[in-house]
Amino acid sequence: MPLVDFIPYINDVVVRNQSVVYIRKRKNANEFYNTKLNMSNYKSVIDCNMENKLLFFICLNNYNDPHASFYNNSICNEAIEGLGGRMIENEVELISLRLISKQPERKIKKMFNEIRNKLKKDTAIGVGVQSGSSVYPNFFYKKTIAENKVLKFDLNNDSLPIIKAL
Secondary structure, eight states: OOHHHHHHHHHHHHHHTTOEEEEEEEEETTEEEEEEEOTTTHHHHHHTTOSSOOEEEEESSOOOOTTOOTTSTTTGGGEEEEEOOOBOSSEEEOOEEEESSSSOOHHHHHHHHHHHHHHHHOTTEEEEEEETTEEEEEEEEEHHHHHHSEEESOTTOTTSOOEEEO
């Protein structure tokens, strides 16, 4: 699912949990900053960030520091890392989500599971992909997208095997 479709898809979960979604953007060759995503700005912010990797975070708290590191020990236990979601004409990059901390806050674990359960219960969402001989049962995809686009782990790496929806 492209990130521009995923953000509104999870918005009800984010709002219910009073959380914030951030996207990492490049300032220059060596510097990144975080921008908050909301329902009024997500399309323009994501469109401007179609570079090497889309990296985003779902956090329990609002951080006003645009240079906050979500990998910092004081923050990582309340954050979900998201990677991927870029889309070009015939290809879409799979989104992967993970809890950053090995000991996440109970509330962020609950939200992570809410997102997974929403994906599992949605009939428009397929579960499981195959790449070569490997099967990935925990990947979800929007069925209409999988019919029309090539699914990839990384849009910039054509040497990776093609992904097929199960």
